[in-house]
Amino acid sequence: MHLKIALLGGDGIGPEVLAQSVKCLKAIEETFNHNFELVEAPVGAIAISGTGKPLPDSTLKLCHEADAILFGAIGALEYDNNPEAKVRPEQGLLKLRKELGLFANIRPVKMFQSLIKNSPLKENIVKGTDLVIFRELTGGIYFGEKHINQDGTVASDLCEYSEKEISRIAHMAFKAAKKRKKKLTLVDKANVLESSRLWRKTVTEIGKSYPEVKFECMFIDNAAVQMMLNPSQFDVILTDNMFGDILSDQGSVIIGSVGLLPSASIGANNAMFEPFHGSYPQAKGKNIANPVASIFSTAMLLQHFGLDEEANAIVFAVHESFAKKVVTADILGSSKYGTDYVGDFISEHI
């Protein structure tokens, strides 16, 4: 198969972990006789320094043309500490999601039995966790009108949702639930928010067309609690952009490291694959970042194009690295293996 893949390393540890994914893609290309056209492009803080824009036009153009995008991470301390900067790295990622219409962010959270000791949760609680979060990605408070008054003393963000935005991801989530454990939990704050009540009404209605799926609703504050008390009660979680951000990061940590989980962002014509984790600027250039989330994201990419055997080869190689304890320090407390070495090991075991 020929695939054109845009490589957007971004900021912080993004480029380092992406480089390990590239090794894997090359190994898959050789082993399975594919033809991957890999094209790098800047995004985020690094793109601002180069071009003044967090998402240069040429990067966006490339992403439109590409069959898929592998994304690293975004965000830099100099912007985090400067709330008044008008041009910000994250705008690059948000614009990319919006322009490509990547409305569904799919974040699977599955326990690796061999890493259960790493979870901050007690083993009996986290055991058996296998859920997937469907986070709406192009609406809500992330994209609603932002306002700041002239003297900078009042600021606002609008959280808006339409039935249409809700129903397209709801159908995807119900379909996924049908193929999984047949349960869908809508997470919202319908006791307070009008937008949440539209979610609840719309999704409840759609649920009727999926009678084989058990449907329930949960308030976000309770969901954040349940994620710590009993995560294995969940199968598919459906939620909005902001709540999905919080819940999925919570999900990633319960499985033992924030450096392991991949995600897919799906739109009508495009798909992007990226780790759950952020840019972790403190670790940049230190060769300590865990490349597994990025490598698993690569496997999700292959799966997206029906290359299941290839995806499995990657997953298998990662499990091999777990078994041989060729893992970064976040997994073992300390480790003699760096990002690069782990990437080599995994790609060589494909």
Added chain:
Amino acid sequence: MHLKIALLGGDGIGPEVLAQSVKCLKAIEETFNHNFELVEAPVGAIAISGTGKPLPDSTLKLCHEADAILFGAIGALEYDNNPEAKVRPEQGLLKLRKELGLFANIRPVKMFQSLIKNSPLKENIVKGTDLVIFRELTGGIYFGEKHINQDGTVASDLCEYSEKEISRIAHMAFKAAKKRKKKLTLVDKANVLESSRLWRKTVTEIGKSYPEVKFECMFIDNAAVQMMLNPSQFDVILTDNMFGDILSDQGSVIIGSVGLLPSASIGANNAMFEPFHGSYPQAKGKNIANPVASIFSTAMLLQHFGLDEEANAIVFAVHESFAKKVVTADILGSSKYGTDYVGDFISEHI
């Protein structure tokens, strides 16, 4: 001391746990020779059935006149499952907070060493947790303009904050940090939200007047992670209404039960005391709810009026109940002691 205290039991388990607080207030009254005028009033779903309003005028009037309010909980399943209901129990609580100007919700999260085994987190992680959340309570997306278009297909909520709203709670939080471990963490989503950037700018500026307090900022997604990975890194957490809701519920569960923690909601002229936990309608009338959060809320109330010895007597009696394992089932897995019995035990040990 003479105190007029409004008792608002509300919905679900609210009235049951509040009844145990009343026993404690009566014991304090006798033992320490005070005069507590206790006046009950309806709020929430129960008030809707009686009067059509979630916060009847007479209840609001009583709260204005009272020296303090003890609150139970609010929320009922028939409303949760009916997103189209226009009159909702939670409006009663929100209106009360707004009308009384209770802008600062103070939620201490402290590990009870004797209950450490109950935490879903591993002992080495949760050990030493002692933080307090300052949640802004009368602004943000909870109170911003809500809108739904005529055919009910687009709904929105506005998250708005002014410098003034931010700075009054920020000063309170910094002052608290000064008396504690001298660290303040602002939790926001300043990489995406305009309102968060106003928080970050305003609080950073205010922080300069508290040079003895170490100030740091954290994104909400990361804060939800850190609450599970390393909660003892926190001292004072300052955050907005919505993020505070989520983080404080997360905080309550790590100490081993959502049924233990009290909170104070403070305004210029009024103060209200309530458990972290919700109305837990599934447990209503079963005599299984943990009354400790409500009883600790009573202790916070007494403390608020400088009655430290009295407050300590309550805390001591609760610890006595822990030591003797006279606790409800949420603490022990199963228990022969109900809400009522635990309330009797604690009030008799004052």
